Amino acid sequence: MAVVIVAAGSGSRLGADGPKAFVEVEGTALLTHAVCRAVASVDIAYLVVVAPPHHLTEAAGCVAAGIAGVAGPVVDGLVTAVVPGGPERGDSVMAGLAVLPADIEVVLVHDAARALAPAALFDAVVAAVRGGHPAVVPGLPVVDTIKEVDEAGVVRATPVRARLRAVQTPQGFDRAVLDRAHAAAADQATDDAALVERLGLPVLVIPGDLLAHKITTPADLGLAALLLRRGA
Numbered sequence: 001m002a003v004v005i006v007a008a009g010s011g012s013r014l015g016a017d018g019p020k021a022f023v024e025v026e027g028t029a030l031l032t033h034a035v036c037r038a039v040a041s042v043d044i045a046y047l048v049v050v051a052p053p054h055h056l057t058e059a060a061g062c063v064a065a066g067i068a069g070v071a072g073p074v075v076d077g078l079v080t081a082v083v084p085g086g087p088e089r090g091d092s093v094m095a096g097l098a099v100l101p102a103d104i105e106v107v108l109v110h111d112a113a114r115a116l117a118p119a120a121l122f123d124a125v126v127a128a129v130r131g132g133h134p135a136v137v138p139g140l141p142v143v144d145t146i147k148e149v150d151e152a153g154v155v156r157a158t159p160v161r162a163r164l165r166a167v168q169t170p171q172g173f174d175r176a177v178l179d180r181a182h183a184a185a186a187d188q189a190t191d192d193a194a195l196v197e198r199l200g201l202p203v204l205v206i207p208g209d210l211l212a213h214k215i216t217t218p219a220d221l222g223l224a225a226l227l228l229r230r231g232a
């Protein structure tokens with residue numbers, strides 16, 4: 001199993017000086033938090049971090065720091081790589097997939113911005129893929145009523161809330177399916193599962209985790225700090 005952590009975004013909504021992946025919460029960069037949890041998952045053999053092109057050394061430092069925070073036999077045999085990302089998230093994912101060894105069967109794609117997603121969530125996603133589902137995403141029920149609007153802001157539809165899920169990462173895939181989905185992608189999608197959906201293949205949603213919330217705004221950083229102080 002391989003994990004591809006995409007960390008090449010600018011994070012402009014966070015208002016930080018540099019890329020979001022290197023913003024610190026409780027003294028540790030978001031990317032380091034993400035690596036630490038990913039490499040603690042039971043099945044990982046290969047970790048690729050996709051970083052901003054001018055920050056590869058900094059990203060390698062986060063990989064080393066994240067691994068140093070975890071002890072065990074899996075980490076000892078772990079192979080890592082740091083590669084430059086592209087202009088859009090999908091380009092960055094493809095850059096990560098391009099360096100995976102041929103024998104990798106299951107790939108998890110994870111946003112560095114979901115820095116506190118726990119190792120148990122990685123394990124649950126991998127288990128579902130190995131259980132025969134070609135694409136698996138964690139998701140939580142939504143609490144707000146969601147409206148679809150047109151360009152003028154006028155509501156076009158109100159999807160039934162009980163059937164909606166806010167999906168997270170890590171998203172897990174049969175490797176051949178994910179490669180095929182990205183190769184067939186004519187335009188960008190906001191997650192990898194959407195590309196698999198376009199192939200007409202089923203995507204399973206398993207229970208997500210509050211800790212996998214996406215750190216996007218300064219308020220999200222505050223929440224992450226609170227969660228860490230409470231032992232996340």
Ligand code: C5P
Pocket residue numbers: 006007008009010020021050085086087088089090092093110111112113114
């Ligand atoms: O911008 P967005 O919220 O979709 O970013 C989700 C994740 O994708 C973040 O971890 C970000 O670093 C990553 N990303 C990337 N390359 C891009 C854009 C986003 O690796 N060009």
